[in-house]
Amino acid sequence: xxLNAKWVVIAVLSLFxxxxxxxVGYRETLKHRAEEEPKAVVTGLNDGCVTxxxxxxxALVMQWEASRHAKxxxxxxxxxxxxxxxxxxxxHEGVWIASLVTPLDCSRCxxxxxxxxSRSHHARAGEIISSLDNVLALKIAGLPDxxxxxxxxxxxxxxxxxxxxxDAQGQIERVGPEHKPVIDFTTWPNSGxxxxxxxxxxxxxxxxxxRHEFQAKLSRSPENCGKCHMGPDHPQIExxxxxxxxxxxxxxxxxxxxxxxxxxxxxxDYAAAPTCATCHISGFVTPTxxxxxxxxxxxxxxxxxxxxxxxxxxxxxxFDDGTQDDFPDTRALPDIGATVDxxxxxxENDQLVAKTVPRKVAKVMTWxxxxxxxxxxxxxxxxxxxxxxxxQQYDSLVTLYNDKFAVPSKSIMDELTKEGLLNPKSPFGExxxxxxxxxxxxxxxxxxxxxxxxxxxxxxxxxMYEVSKHFYTKFLPEVAELxxxxxxxxxxxxxxxxxxxxxxxxxxxxxxxxxxxxLQRAYEQRYEEKTK
Amino acid sequence: xxxxxxxxxxxxxxxxxxIPLDWDALRTVGAEPVPYHLASWWWxxxxxxxxxxxxxxxxxxxxxxxxxxxxxxxxxxxxxITQEVRFGWYLRSLHKWSANLMIVAVFLHMLRVFFTGxxxxxxxxxxxxxxxxxxxxxxxxxxxxxxxxEQLSFWGATxxxxxxxxxxLVGPPAALLMRGGAEVSGNTLTRFFVFHIGLLPTVxxxxxxxxxxxxxLHGVTELEFRGKRVPASERTFPFWPHHASTELLIGxxxxxxxxxxxxxxxxxxxxxxxxxxxxxxxQPEWYxxxxxxxxxxTSLKTSVYLTAxxxxxxxxxxxxxxxxxxxxxxxxxVSVALGVLAFLGxxxxxxxxxxxx
Numbered sequence: 001x002x003l004n005a006k007w008v009v010i011a012v013l014s015l016f017x018x019x020x021x022x023x024v025g026y027r028e029t030l031k032h033r034a035e036e037e038p039k040a041v042v043t044g045l046n047d048g049c050v051t052x053x054x055x056x057x058x059a060l061v062m063q064w065e066a067s068r069h070a071k072x073x074x075x076x077x078x079x080x081x082x083x084x085x086x087x088x089x090x091x092h093e094g095v096w097i098a099s100l101v102t103p104l105d106c107s108r109c110x111x112x113x114x115x116x117x118s119r120s121h122h123a124r125a126g127e128i129i130s131s132l133d134n135v136l137a138l139k140i141a142g143l144p145d146x147x148x149x150x151x152x153x154x155x156x157x158x159x160x161x162x163x164x165x166x167d168a169q170g171q172i173e174r175v176g177p178e179h180k181p182v183i184d185f186t187t188w189p190n191s192g193x194x195x196x197x198x199x200x201x202x203x204x205x206x207x208x209x210x211r212h213e214f215q216a217k218l219s220r221s222p223e224n225c226g227k228c229h230m231g232p233d234h235p236q237i238e239x240x241x242x243x244x245x246x247x248x249x250x251x252x253x254x255x256x257x258x259x260x261x262x263x264x265x266x267x268x269d270y271a272a273a274p275t276c277a278t279c280h281i282s283g284f285v286t287p288t289x290x291x292x293x294x295x296x297x298x299x300x301x302x303x304x305x306x307x308x309x310x311x312x313x314x315x316x317x318x319f320d321d322g323t324q325d326d327f328p329d330t331r332a333l334p335d336i337g338a339t340v341d342x343x344x345x346x347x348e349n350d351q352l353v354a355k356t357v358p359r360k361v362a363k364v365m366t367w368x369x370x371x372x373x374x375x376x377x378x379x380x381x382x383x384x385x386x387x388x389x390x391x392q393q394y395d396s397l398v399t400l401y402n403d404k405f406a407v408p409s410k411s412i413m414d415e416l417t418k419e420g421l422l423n424p425k426s427p428f429g430e431x432x433x434x435x436x437x438x439x440x441x442x443x444x445x446x447x448x449x450x451x452x453x454x455x456x457x458x459x460x461x462x463x464m465y466e467v468s469k470h471f472y473t474k475f476l477p478e479v480a481e482l483x484x485x486x487x488x489x490x491x492x493x494x495x496x497x498x499x500x501x502x503x504x505x506x507x508x509x510x511x512x513x514x515x516x517x518x519l520q521r522a523y524e525q526r527y528e529e530k531t532k
Numbered sequence: 533x534x535x536x537x538x539x540x541x542x543x544x545x546x547x548x549x550x551i552p553l554d555w556d557a558l559r560t561v562g563a564e565p566v567p568y569h570l571a572s573w574w575w576x577x578x579x580x581x582x583x584x585x586x587x588x589x590x591x592x593x594x595x596x597x598x599x600x601x602x603x604x605x606x607x608x609x610x611x612x613i614t615q616e617v618r619f620g621w622y623l624r625s626l627h628k629w630s631a632n633l634m635i636v637a638v639f640l641h642m643l644r645v646f647f648t649g650x651x652x653x654x655x656x657x658x659x660x661x662x663x664x665x666x667x668x669x670x671x672x673x674x675x676x677x678x679x680x681x682e683q684l685s686f687w688g689a690t691x692x693x694x695x696x697x698x699x700x701l702v703g704p705p706a707a708l709l710m711r712g713g714a715e716v717s718g719n720t721l722t723r724f725f726v727f728h729i730g731l732l733p734t735v736x737x738x739x740x741x742x743x744x745x746x747x748x749l750h751g752v753t754e755l756e757f758r759g760k761r762v763p764a765s766e767r768t769f770p771f772w773p774h775h776a777s778t779e780l781l782i783g784x785x786x787x788x789x790x791x792x793x794x795x796x797x798x799x800x801x802x803x804x805x806x807x808x809x810x811x812x813x814x815q816p817e818w819y820x821x822x823x824x825x826x827x828x829x830t831s832l833k834t835s836v837y838l839t840a841x842x843x844x845x846x847x848x849x850x851x852x853x854x855x856x857x858x859x860x861x862x863x864x865x866v867s868v869a870l871g872v873l874a875f876l877g878x879x880x881x882x883x884x885x886x887x888x889x
Contacts, residue, residue: 006777013784020791024622027795031621 040065046075048093064212068261079105087172087198088164090180099180100162100188101211104201113205116296119324123203125194126159127345127352132427132437140428151186157228159192159204163350193228196347217258222249225276232442235462239455240276248273265291267380274377284377292376299326301374303367304398306448309440310406311398313367319359334361390454397451397459401444404504405471409436412479412495421486432478439475443467472508476500565768566775567752579779581641581669582740583786584634588672591627592729599679601725603718606681607804614801625794631673633790635819638669646849646871649864656850658746661739663847668736670819675728677817681721686805688816689724690716695823698836716807821885822878828885842874 042050053076054061064070069078082089082098089096098105103123107114117123128134137150151160163184165173173182193207208219218224226237240246249256252272260269266278267285278284280301283294293301305314305326312328317340319325325342327333334340337360344357371391378387413436416422423429428437447463450456476496483492500508511519548555598617600609613620642662645651651659678689693716697707710727712719769775816824826835845852849867856862 003774003777006781010777010781010784013781013788017784017788017791020788020795023795024619024791028619028622032618035616 038071040070041073041075043073043075045077049076052093060212067213067215069214074109078108081105088181088183090174090178092178092180099183100197101206102197102199102201103203103205104197104199106205107201110205113296115322117203117205118201119318119322120297121299122193122207124345125157126161126192126196126202127194128154128158132441135427147186155187155190155192157192159195159202160187160190161196161347161350161352162190162198163187164198196352200347216260216264220256220258220264220275220277220282222246222275229276233445234449235446235458236276236449236453239450239453239458242455242457243453245274245454249275263291263294265294266377271381274381279374279377284380286376287379293373297324300365301370301377303371303374304395304448304452306398306445306452309410309444310402311448314370315367316365316370317361318363318365320362321359323359329367333364333366336361336364394451397464398448401447401464401467405467406440406444408499409439409471409475416479416482419488421482421488430478430482432475432482435470435474435478439467439470443470566771567768580637580782580786581634581665583779583783584630584637585736585740587626587630587786587790588634589733591623591630594623595627596729599725601679601722603681603721603805606679606721607801610680610682611801614799621798622791622794624799625797626790627676628799629790629793629797630786631676632818633786635669635673638666642666643871643875647868649867651850653850653854655746655750656854658743658750659850660847661743661746663843664739665736665743668732668739671732672728672736673817673819675724675732678724679721679728680801681805682802683805683809683811684802684814686716686807687811687814689720691814691824692816692820693720695827695832695836695839698832699840700837703836815885818882818886822881825881825885846874 050061050064064075069075077095077097079101080097080099082096084091084096086096086098088098088100090098103114103117133154134150137154138147141149163186165182165184167173174180175182191204191206191210193203195204195207196202197204208224209215210218222237222240226240229236230238241250249272255270255272256275257264257270263283264270264277265283265285266274268291280298281294281296283291286292300316303313304311305328312330315327315329315331315333317325317327317334319340319342323342323344325340339358339360341356342359344355345352346355347353375387375391378390382390413422413432416432417424422433427433443463443466446458447460447467450458450460450463476499480489480492480496483489499505510516595613598609598613598620600606610624613624615621617623645659645662651662674689674692677685679685693707693711696710697703699706708714710720710723711717712723815821823835823839826838829835830838853862853864853867856866857864
């Protein structure tokens with residue numbers, strides 16, 4: 001090669017090298033652009049808020065800056081804006097705002113989620129205010145002027161009626177140069193999921209999507225639900241932790257795509273394990289490849305109610321105004337188009353009031369439809385036989401609890417009340433009432449929830465074992481003791497004897513010689529000890 | 533010496549005064565005649581590893597700015613270089629690919645030197661120095677790969693130091709020196725780092741200087757090609773600009789190739805080293821495949837002894853050949869046959885391991 005030709009080749013190669021270097025630079029730019037978090041967009045509307053609150057509540061602003069809202073310019077005013085006519089509105093730095101952001105405020109952008117949530121069990125959690133649980137906290141554990149147990153306990157999950165302090169004329173008290181309304185401390189702060197808001201809306205998006213960062217990973221994580229779904233009466237998080245699902249989740253948390261923006265679809269975005277959100281809220285892939293589910297109506301896929309004394313299958317009736325009611329399978333289903341009287345709880349004068357509202361039936365989902373919807377989730381990982389057999393196992397446990405313990409004990413309590421041996425106005429006046437309450441509300445629920453979520457220990461030792469033990473050793477003796485005390489001892493002894501003579505209770509009379517021998521042999525082999 | 537009054541003349545005059553060297557003599561050295569066969573591309577492989585070495589030094593210095601030579605931070609620092617540091621992935625890829633190409637270039641250069649008999653008297657010592665440079669190059673590759681502290685490199689280091697330990701006499705103390713203990717640990721990482729950026733570059737630089745000085749003192753071997761008569765006027769050509777431009781061309785080509793390789797196959801990073809978990813599949817870098825396959829085919833001792841004997845044979849071959857030729861009248865062409873056999877053996881074992889490994 002001549003010298004000149006070599007110089008030409010060197011020039012051409014240098015050009016190639018330069019192009020390659022440009023590609024290196026391009027890749028570097030792409031890499032860092034992908035890594036760079038989009039910055040918070042502070043619009044003119046929010047500039048004043050952000051500037052001032054960066055001084056006074058710096059972490060709050062930082063949380064917002066890290067949110068997806070901030071990246072698209074959704075700031076303080078978009079959520080906190082209020083009309084002058086709103087009860088909790090006040091003019092802050094020249095802008096009408098409300099401290100409380102309700103689901104109705106969120107619905108300005110999230111209409112679908114608002115509608116789904118508003119008809120859900122979650123939105124109605126505040127109606128507990130009219131239940132036995134509230135009596136326990138307000139009356140039994142509380143003082144007439146100190147509802148602290150309900151305030152700090154029940155309402156922090158179920159939600160409070162958000163109230164304002166009022167003067168003698170009933171006007172809302174306001175403080176400071178900006179006339180900020182004074183919220184009753186017993187009702188706020190409150191992030192209960194069924195909060196009853198001053199604007200009439202029910203619930204709190206913040207319960208699952210903690211402000212001001214609104215991280216998706218929080219609401220997708222089981223711990224988020226575990227704030228409330230735990231404890232002696234509904235230990236869902238403990239059961240989940242015990243289950244194969246929970247074990248798979250904690251071992252594979254990093255593979256769960258919990259931080260993914262947008263939709264979070266089982267079978268598409270993740271597969272390692274289901275969380276609470278997976279089964280009860282989120283979307284999933286069907287065998288035909290479609291995406292289904294993804295509804296904030298949290299109870300839609302539930303086919304049993306495990307909360308009452310006696311469990312029933314649950315049908316669902318949706319009305320033409322978007323509201324809905326659960327219809328136990330013991331209640332006849334209405335026809336589409338029929339008008340049904342429904343009960344609606346509303347806040348009037350800071351009190352929860354039940355009202356009868358006639359509504360027109362728009363859609364009916366039977367318990368089987370709801371179960372099929374849940375099975376759609378299960379079938380992402382399990383086959384039909386597996387899922388169907390699981391449901392048979394689960395159904396059989398609920399039926400066992402119902403038939404052997406719930407129905408007989410409830411009928412005894414009803415009869416005692418009817419005969420005037422129990423005072424219905426004093427639900428916790430007798431030991432028997434406490435025992436019965438715990439039998440279904442704590443132990444019975446643990447057994448049923450344990451079976452529903454594959455928690456063997458909660459089904460048996462924390463559940464059916466406790467139910468059985470207390471039914472025989474506390475409930476029935478206390479029924480006999482009460483009847484004796486009220487002069488009906490012989491009558492109730494006979495009734496109890498008749499109950500215990502039934503096949504399912506006959507074990508109390510002792511085992512057959514063959515059964516006793518087999519048990520003795522098993523103990524000898526296992527523990528090398530003799531049974532007495 | 534220039535006497536003009538222009539700017540370039542004034543600059544030249546400044547340097548001539550500031551550095552009182554015999555510039556005319558230097559110009560003569562730069563224009564030294566080079567044998568005509570160097571005009572062929574195949575005779576430019578000696579400069580290639582030198583060039584790649586310079587790339588290694590430059591990228592290595594930049595990587596050392598970020599690398600943490602400690603087991604608790606080594607892997608993380610490499611991860612940071614790869615993912616966070618500006619152009620870190622490019623630097624690491626250049627370093628990795630130039631190391632691999634350097635080993636290929638050294639192999640090719642040695643093959644050319646061997647098969648053209650350029651190692652023979654009076655250049656035996658330079659052949660030995662060249663073998664030392666090969667050893668340094670492989671040492672660089674081995675220690676550098678271990679510094680990444682990923683699972684495969686950690687266990688690769690474990691296997692390699694076990695091989696060294698099996699060497700007779702020097703093996704156990706050499707392995708102890710390398711590992712800083714009975715097994716690969718945090719001490720090993722520190723030592724490999726010192727070898728990689730301190731000891732090996734110093735030795736390599738000294739050997740390179742000796743290698744080039746000897747080449748210049750001996751002059752490049754002038755080859756005779758059968759049936760080719762070259763007139764005396766065409767038997768040489770000047771180093772500058774003819775050969776220098778060839779080397780520059782190769783240099784630019786190499787930078788282009790390295791950049792394309794970095795773009796197409798950037799340096800990756802496996803899982804972090806875990807001394808408690810032995811991976812199911814362990815394999816060293818490709819240039820040790822032949823030795824690893826030998827290990828699988830024979831026993832630990834046999835393979836180590838065989839590799840050591842072959843290495844020693846290669847190192848001493850100029851002297852062995854001379855001795856065999858004088859005492860046993862061995863024809864010199866036998867060297868070519870042995871060289872072909874050895875190279876084919878190396879090639880077969882390497883390909884075998886890469887396919888079946």
